[in-house]
Amino acid sequence: MGAYLIRRLLYAIPILIGVNLLTFALFFLVNSPDDMARAHLGNKRVTAEAVEAWKRERGYNRPLLYNAGRDGIERVTDTLFFTKSIRLFVFDFGQADSGRAIADDIRQRAPPSLALAVPTFVIGLLLNVTLALGIVLFRASVLDWLGQIGLVALMSVSSLFYIIAGQYLFGKLMRLAPISGYVDGWEAWRFLVLPIAVGVIAGIGAGVRWYRSLFLEEIGKDYVRTARAKGLGEAQVLVGHVLRNALIPILTGAVVLLPLLFLGSLIMESFFGIPGLGSYTIEGIQAQDFAIVRAMVFLGAVLYILGLLLTDIAYTLVDPRVRL
Amino acid sequence: MFPLRSLILCVCVLLAGCGERAWNDPYPGDPRVANTLYTSFRDPPKHLDPARSYAANEWIFISQIYEPPLQYHYLKRPHQLMPALSASMPTVRPLSASGYEVWGDVKPAQTVYEIRIPKGVRYQPHPAFADNGSVDDLLDPARLLAQPDRELIAEDLVYQIKRLAHPALASPIYGLMSEYITGLGAYRDTLEAAWAKQGRAGWLDLRQFPLAGAEVVDRYTLRIHIDGSYPQFIYWLATPFFAPIPWEADRFYARPGMAERNLSLDTHPIGSGPYLLLESDPNRRITLARNPNWHGETYPVAGPPDLLADAGKALPFIDRAVYTLEKESIPYWGKFLQGWYDHSGISSDSFDSAVAIGASGDVQVTEAMQAKGIKLQTETESSIFYLGFNWLDPVVGGDAESARLLRRALAIAVDYEEFIAIFRNGRGIAAQGPLAPGIAGYREGEAGINPMTHEWVDGHPQRRALAEARELLAQAGYADGVDPLTGKPLLLYLDAAASSGPDSKAMLDWWRKQIAKLGLRLVVRDTDYNRFQDKMRKGQAQLFQWGWNADYPDPENFLFLFYGPNGKAAHGGENAANYANPEFDALFERMKDLPNGDDRQAVIDRMVGILREDVPWLFGFHPVEFRLNHAWLYNVKPNLIARNTLKYQRVDAEARAAATGAWNRPVLWPLSGLLIGLLVLVAPGWWALRQRERRVGVEEA
DSSP: OHHHHHHHHHHHHHHHHHHHHHHHHHHHHHOOHHHHHHHHHOSSSOOHHHHHHHHHHHTTTSOSSOOTTSOTTHHHHSSHHHHHHGGGGGTOOOBOTTSOBHHHHHHHHHHHHHHHHHHHHHHHHHHHHHHHHHHHHTTTSHHHHHHHHHHHHHHHSOHHHHHHHHIIIIIIISOOSOSSOOOSSTTHHHHHHHHHHHHHHHHHHHHHHHHHHHHHHHHTSHHHHHHHHTTOOHHHHIIIIIHHHTHHHHHHHHHTTTGGGGGOOHHHHHHHTOOSSTTHHHHHHHTTOHHHHHHHHHHHHHHHHHHHHHHHHHHHHHOTTOOO | OHHHHHHHHHHHHHHHTTTTSOTTOSOTTSOSSOSEEEEEESSOOSOOOTTTOOSHHHHHHHHHHOOOSEEEOSSOSSOOEEESSSSSOOEEEEEOTTSOBOOTTOOOSEEEEEEEOOTTOBOOOOGGGSTTOOHHHHHSHHHHHTSOOOBOOHHHHHHHHHHTTOTTTOOTTHHHHHTTBTTHHHHHHHHHHHHHHTTTOSOOOGGGSOOTTEEEEETTEEEEEEESOOTTHHHHTTSGGGSOOOHHHHHHHTSTTTGGGTOSTTTSOOOOSSEEEEEEETTTEEEEEEOTTOOOOBOOSSSOGGGOTTTTOBSOOOSEEEEEEOOOHHHHHHHHHTTSSSEEEOOHHHHHHHEEEOTTSOEEEOHHHHHTTOEEEEEEOSEEEEEEEOTTOTTTOSSOHHHHHHHHHHHHHSOHHHHHHHHSTTOEEEOSSSSOTTSTTOOOTGGGSOTTTEEEETTEEEEOOHHHHHHHHHHTTOGGGEETTTTEEOEEEEEEEOOOSTTHHHHHHHHHHHHHTTTOEEEEEEEOHHHHHHHHHHTOOSEEEEEEEOSSSSTHHHHGGGOGGGBHHHHOSSBTTOOOOHHHHHHHHHHTTSOSSHHHHHHHHHHHHHHHHHOSEEEEEEEEEEEEEOTTEESOOOOSSOOOOGGGOEEOHHHHHHHHHHHTOOOOHHHHHHHHHHHHHHHHHHHHHHHHHHHHHHHHO
16 A cells, blocks of 8 residues: 555656646736736836836746746746745745735634534535435335435525525524624634534535435345345345445545545635635635635645545545455 | 434533523624624735735724824814824925925925924834744733833834835835935835845844935934925825834844744734734734723814714723624625624615615615614715726827717716616716815815706706717717718727626626717727736727725825826826826916915816816716614714724714614524424334334234
């Protein structure tokens, strides 16, 4: 497994360089350093000199990819791409173009994102798997049919609707929880209970249908028939055999998501006032802050690679036949 | 039923912890009755450093923390300057090149502003003033208040002026100020060299570099030297750009590790104003608290009678102000209605539920709002939104008679009153000229209407008939809107910055409809804001929409938008229309140096008259801010020029606690319904399962 992990980590390097190059190309296709300077300096009384000074101070006065005015290796290293990218590989995100330290921003904003995303994910997973097992228990019955109608209906509703309806019903009409906001520490539960409930409910439609299809695929297999032949009850068959064997696809979908929970949810955090990372990248794009955009895209790529790696490892844990 | 009982028990245990507080109270750590203002902000501030900050969402905070030499009277309109930090209004001495005072029409070689500050003014407590102040001293509110302070001296004001030229700060007003403050341009070069020499990092002690234009006379007096004359400079002295900064602040924040933790003047100001920053999390919450060292001030004794209940009383009234980030309008509005915010703006979504417009056009809050004691306040902003014609464009621009007639026709045809009604819920007034209400030189009533576009009918301005516009268009050579060169409707091009707002498409359709009223066709060139700005800088747009917020309440701050040497394409200035008229330019140069009075009014009238005849803009509208205040908030007078209004406001915390308690009792009965609903859903499944297992058992038997 060790050799496999090292090999995968080495594969990650060209992937990350590629992601970084693509981010760089896309960003500067749309924004020039002059545009960035003007976005940061504001709309009023911005002089050409101020723009140049801003670029000089932040190193945006260099050529993008190739510096013809330099010799040797500096033709590549004394460029915007190289100087802005190289430190990412040691996870030194540096400062945003507005001057804020990106690593500190991430450190401050990640815990609220996790506080919202992890319970939503865990509760959602458990509830969806339980409901899916319940529906599979009554497969091909009226209950299954009604359940599917309900799930399709739940899937068809926009997540924004769940948020607004949740805030209106539980926050505004019933006044059971704050409509939005966040505090640190244990008191955070008051602010998290509503968005977690909304997040879980919003995910039921798609989640339960997905797990139901996984379980139905398993339930026709020989080992299930054998289990029934041994005299096990249907519930025991489902939980003891079908669920265990369906864990591989469940893990495929779930484990890969785990690291990405760190990045938060844009809409949920925005509506519920959770000061997480969900909107950080979007804010960076809107503010034409390349430092934030490259850091967050890089981080997202690293986390995704990590998620895939964790998935591979999880395979070996749930299925002894898999060897890395 | 055991799981259900457990669930109810758990809920009860959790809720028991809520005590007397409302369950939906978003301030669980605060006392129920606290002399605190609760409000919100929508965009996190990027810069709280007064040398860098130039945005309204940042000045909301720093205007309470920093105290510049001057301020505006809270209640008087038109706006009137008065001392804030300074002991009195600055003395202004125009001097000849040889240093003698000059009078009358003689152009001074320089103007000297002498500012005197009172003795004994002290900064807020801050670890920057301690020998070994630590980060914890800064971040822990209790420890922050126990930190040392020091007396504010004239050198601190000079230090801040020097900071405007610091290369690392990129102050937005450096370009403007370097044209006026003696030696500021050269000073930037000096700092640039020193900054580069020390590796563009660390603390650059500006005290070792003298600036000719900012002179310390004695411990409490400074002089600012202005090249020539710039009478509007005095307004800048009321902005945070000229608030004092202690040199210790820069030294403190230049320490290793500070930047990595986002500790800087951009996040943790050091001021001498009525409030200090206690909690700085721009992504969540910003808390201000009363500065124990503030030198004090009393509530104004002159102004509207309904706002004089606290006349002469010591300021500030409020101990703390909690600003919560609220990005979305729906939760923001819900929390305001529950009493968790003391005041609110009104979004388009909630306008109808908040405001009722009577048959006679009077505006008041709806009955539901009245029942909660919510009051409405309106204030016309010192801003203008307009449609500009590029003076360099061969069709609509320039001094040719046909282009002028075409612009005049459009000025009548584009019905801004309709625009205000449709897209702003009536929150605006159609502009009759470039000057906003409340600005010196603005004329009210019949004398103020634009005779090219409006008539005075029954005590109100009324837009001229479309037939007049068509007649003007025919005189311009475009009868029925047809371009004689092509035989087809004349094409006009509107450059607009793309907006993702819900009304943006409808707005562009509205523009097409307005132009089509004359038989013309409008092509909208919707681009991102970068491209839009680029086109404007190159003078490539034909028609464009833009706006202007006043920096200070002087007509110069609007009329300079038409001054030829400020042309955007040729000079990179703020004259986006690239308008050029020698007579206007000459009048502008005269007007900007005149004091307010009849002479100046006459010049302004002529200048506005020229603009109305030439029509470089369709004067769009001045926005009107609608603001709702809860009954427990007092002394509120919106002031869109000055933002240092927190110190005047007062909160009745007892009344608020009573109201929020009554309005936020939890409603529990739907929970029972919800539980019953869940049971109804689960029970058939449970029953079916039991039946199935029993059936299997029978079969096995």
